[in-house]
Amino acid sequence: MSAFLDALRLILSGDPEVWQITAVSLFVSLAALTLATIAGLPLGYALAHARGAAGRAASAVIHTLTALPTVVVGLLLYFVLSASGPLGWMDLLYTRAAMIVGQTVLALPIVAALTLVAIQRLPAAAFETAATLGLGRGARFAVMLREGRTAIISALLLAFARVFTELGAAVMLGGNIRGETRTLTTVIALEHTKGDDARAMALGLILVVIALAVNTGVHSRWLRRPS
Amino acid sequence: MSALLVTRALVVGYDGVAVTPMQDLTVAPGDRIVIAGHNGSGKTTVLKTLAGLLPPVSGTLTGPAPGASGAVYVHPTPFLFAGTGRHNVLLGAHGDRAEADRAIASLEAASFSDADIRMLSNGQRQRLALARALAARPRVLLVDEPETGLDAAGLDAWTRVLADRRDIAIIIASHRDVPGATRYTLGDR
Numbered sequence: 001m002s003a004f005l006d007a008l009r010l011i012l013s014g015d016p017e018v019w020q021i022t023a024v025s026l027f028v029s030l031a032a033l034t035l036a037t038i039a040g041l042p043l044g045y046a047l048a049h050a051r052g053a054a055g056r057a058a059s060a061v062i063h064t065l066t067a068l069p070t071v072v073v074g075l076l077l078y079f080v081l082s083a084s085g086p087l088g089w090m091d092l093l094y095t096r097a098a099m100i101v102g103q104t105v106l107a108l109p110i111v112a113a114l115t116l117v118a119i120q121r122l123p124a125a126a127f128e129t130a131a132t133l134g135l136g137r138g139a140r141f142a143v144m145l146r147e148g149r150t151a152i153i154s155a156l157l158l159a160f161a162r163v164f165t166e167l168g169a170a171v172m173l174g175g176n177i178r179g180e181t182r183t184l185t186t187v188i189a190l191e192h193t194k195g196d197d198a199r200a201m202a203l204g205l206i207l208v209v210i211a212l213a214v215n216t217g218v219h220s221r222w223l224r225r226p227s
Numbered sequence: 228m229s230a231l232l233v234t235r236a237l238v239v240g241y242d243g244v245a246v247t248p249m250q251d252l253t254v255a256p257g258d259r260i261v262i263a264g265h266n267g268s269g270k271t272t273v274l275k276t277l278a279g280l281l282p283p284v285s286g287t288l289t290g291p292a293p294g295a296s297g298a299v300y301v302h303p304t305p306f307l308f309a310g311t312g313r314h315n316v317l318l319g320a321h322g323d324r325a326e327a328d329r330a331i332a333s334l335e336a337a338s339f340s341d342a343d344i345r346m347l348s349n350g351q352r353q354r355l356a357l358a359r360a361l362a363a364r365p366r367v368l369l370v371d372e373p374e375t376g377l378d379a380a381g382l383d384a385w386t387r388v389l390a391d392r393r394d395i396a397i398i399i400a401s402h403r404d405v406p407g408a409t410r411y412t413l414g415d416r
Contacts, residue, residue, distance in 0.1 A: 123306065125302050125304075126308070128275070128302070128306075132279075132294065132298070132360075133294065133299065134293065134296075134321075139318070143318065146308065149309070
């Protein structure tokens with residue numbers, strides 16, 4: 001309880017480092033979510049239309065990738081981005097860009113797999129109507145996403161939750177550098193190992209409050225049942 | 228007048244499995260054709276095949292491609308995309324507002340076209356689906372049981388479309404007779 005009260009005091013004190021860490025967390029996660037959305041929506045839509053054994057295999061693979069452990073993604077990308085790795089020349093390791101890449105890899109399968117399911121669950125009449133009206137590819141994509149919007153918005157929320165709360169990729173690719181790549185989760189882990197549980201708790205509280213605010217805002221705006 | 232749509236020894240069905248054979252059809256602009264038959268006789272399958280939404284099981288079908296300025300099909304329980312009725316008709320008109328307005332007016336749907344589709348009755352949805360199909364400027368319009376849900380005003384508007392739009396061939400699946408229409412009954416072959 002005292003740790004919780006200490007946490008509240010820390011938040012209310014307006015510690016600039018706490019807010020800087022929060023800002024980095026939000027920046028990295030929202031950038032990754034944006035990239036995953038740009039790639040994942042068309043990928044999921046295309047997979048929903050894939051037929052035959054190849055389509056089933058692609059669907060199984062994208063669903064399996066949703067369960068990739070964050071630390072495994074972090075490790076794989078570490079080898080890719082490290083100086084001796086194939087993309088070492090880009091000098092991205094231990095930067096926010098590397099963290100964004102890692103979180104995009106984590107979010108992309110969620111966005112694509114749940115978009116695939118959302119599109120597949122639309123009634124056949126939706127596709128027939130789009131076809132009979134002669135809608136072009138872009139228009140069909142737009143109207144089908146709109147039809148599946150409730151499930152797709154839920155997918156984006158889930159993807160945001162996945163990356164905003166992950167630790168493995170952030171710490172392995174960002175390096176937890178003060179003022180640069182520290183995020184709420186990496187600092188929670190760090191402060192706990194240092195024994196400063198009040199600070200860890202404060203950051204955890206901020207993380208939960210942001211997740212709650214995002215979910216509440218999105219639910220009240222887009223996922224509310226029609227009255 | 229040259230034929231818009233011609234079928235010869237056409238057999239329709241799903242996934243290569245025959246549902247029903249058809250009498251040969253030759254459809255010209257302005258024609259009114261009623262496809263009749265008992266429930267389950269394959270009227271919807273025939274219309275979807277003629278609209279290019281299903282491939283024929285066998286036989287030949289020559290007609291306009293599905294889509295704007297081609298063959299447009301309207302479901303018996305129309306599917307409207309999320310948004311307003313006008314949004315749907317604009318989709319049919321491919322963004323041509325004047326065409327959308329004309330189509331909405333022809334079905335006398337202006338008073339409810341700006342409402343969210345979730346607020347509409349079945350009859351209002353049916354009128355907007357018909358307006359959306361007309362807005363696509365079809366050469367062949369295929370309508371599956373258009374009377375479903377239409378109230379008296381909707382039926383009047385639809386009857387006027389049938390009478391006035393002689394530039395379009397209209398093929399209807401229905402149990403009812405349409406004045407001046409040629410009637411084909413499935414299973415009569």
